[in-house]
Amino acid sequence: MKGKRQHEKITKIILYGVLIFISLLMLVPFAWMLSSSLKLDKDVFIVPIQWIPENPQWQNYVKIWTKIPLAKFVLNTAKLTIIVTLLQLFTSSFAAYAFAKLNFHYKNVLFLAYVATIAVPWQVYMVPQFMMMRSFGLNDTHLAIICLQAFSAFGVFMMRQFYQGIPDELCEAARIDGMSEYQIYGKIMLPLAKPALSTLTIFTFVNTWNDFLGPLIYLKTEAKKTLQIGLRMFIGQNSSEYGLIMAASVLSLIPVLIVFLALQKYFVEGIAATGVKG
């Protein structure tokens, strides 16, 4: 018995050793980012690495706001992210209700249109999509980014799958009680679908906030750029301003970090659910 216990102890120690090593691998870049954001450019590469700067340069975080229109970028990104997320949540949960709980003509044909496009990556049709948007006069507008992101097939898919898990009898009972379909959607389905809505929220939020290629293609005017494009532009132009680059990077991570920590449970569950079922 004693031998076994000792064996277990050793396994535990190895396990923690591995875990700590992995965590370091994951965290060191972020720690380095934070520490460099408080340094002078010339001190960033000094050896040995000073993890806690002796003389923290808090003004990096002040300077960055005037060096590039960071406030404008943040505002643009926040505006786009919020609008896209709201539209996505509303239109997907609405459409998915019909696909999951109602019978109507051409249901299968319409659904097939969604299924067929899921296998086509956005990169395949981004060129014709851009030409179309341009002919609508949407080039270099935020509306283009919104139209691009807000109506994904993914959202409809995910919500439909969730609704299908809710018993039909619930809807039938509500219909007998004289509720209209809109009332059933609003008063019964939506409250039940909170977990799925949270998952969709975090996915859409993170995707839109971090999107790069879409804004890169569409947004040309500096005042309209998003945080990601603006940050990339700044790095391209001032590649040796290490301290400022890192300060801007830290700032760009904060909103995602907050949303992620707040809704992490749903994120993980959402990946697991869509992942295992396919």
Added chain:
Amino acid sequence: MAAKRKTVDPAVAEQKLAKLTPRLKDLEARVAAETDSKKRQKLMAQIVTVEEKIKQVKTGERMTRQQKRDLIAYSFIAPNFIGFAVFTLGPVIFAFVLAFLKWDGNTAMEFAALDNFMEMFGNSRFTASFKNTIVYCIATVPMTLAAAIGLAVVLNQKIKGRNFFRTVSFFPYVASLVAVAAVWNMLFSPAKSGPVNMLLYNVFHVAANKLPKWAASKDWVMFTIVLFSVWKNMGYYMVIYLAGLQGINAELYEAASLDGAGSWQKFRYITWPQLQPTTFFVTIILTINCFKVYDIVYMLAGGSNGVINESAIVLVYHIYEEAFRNWNLGYASAVAMVLFLLVLAVTIIQFRGEKKYAN
């Protein structure tokens, strides 16, 4: 309802009924004669439709019950579907057509037959991007898979701070690419003073002139990109594996323990075979995502103006540069078709596999 009712014109109603009643009789006769249950169901559905229409004519209501139901359903779908049809479905169809056209976006389109595809094979940037995309895939998929499954097995143990470790390994996936790529570029700076090179030099005693130049060297750039993408994305696939692990029956492990199996044997003979559907699914998703790679390459190898040279160029970047820098829209769409075919091939394998694992 009364408000919606229109006055019934008896002559018109009579006429309609004269048409509908024989149709109903005909259908009923066919149902009686039909033996195949599926066809029977179809006929029954038709009968219901005709009966509703007769009822509609008799009462003079504007719409049948089914039509009303359809209308409600369409009102649910419309907000999403209209946006989807205009901004996704339309461009998808257009993309297939565009691959066979010559167009610069301003002048008229010309039919080009297979010219775009022919042009591709003579273009060294296309061949390089095709090769790099495949190399990237072949290197990234197994490494990410191994890292993800290892991480998942370790994080599935009963240990303190498990949730903390899960959060930590997942965070790089949600963190914005521009920010983490900026750090990565500094950590893997090609200079001797770069932190990673410093580590290699001081701890592993790699000679100063042999220190890798990472993203700045044409031999190391793909390796750097692969390393980065494994680091960034493994947390995502780990979460899928964790869900798969939770689905394994604990009794299997208990039985194996009684038989004296060690940790490795348990992994080899229980975990790995049991996770096969998950591994299959992860491989598919991972491969498709690898084909679509673009932003990672752009950030790490793009330089200040974002131009990528032939040592690191990938398919999506080639599409981007041809479309939005050279305005070769037809050609860019032809390259996009190559990308589509790659993804389609993987998707077909997925459908085959899903049938296998569904049982």
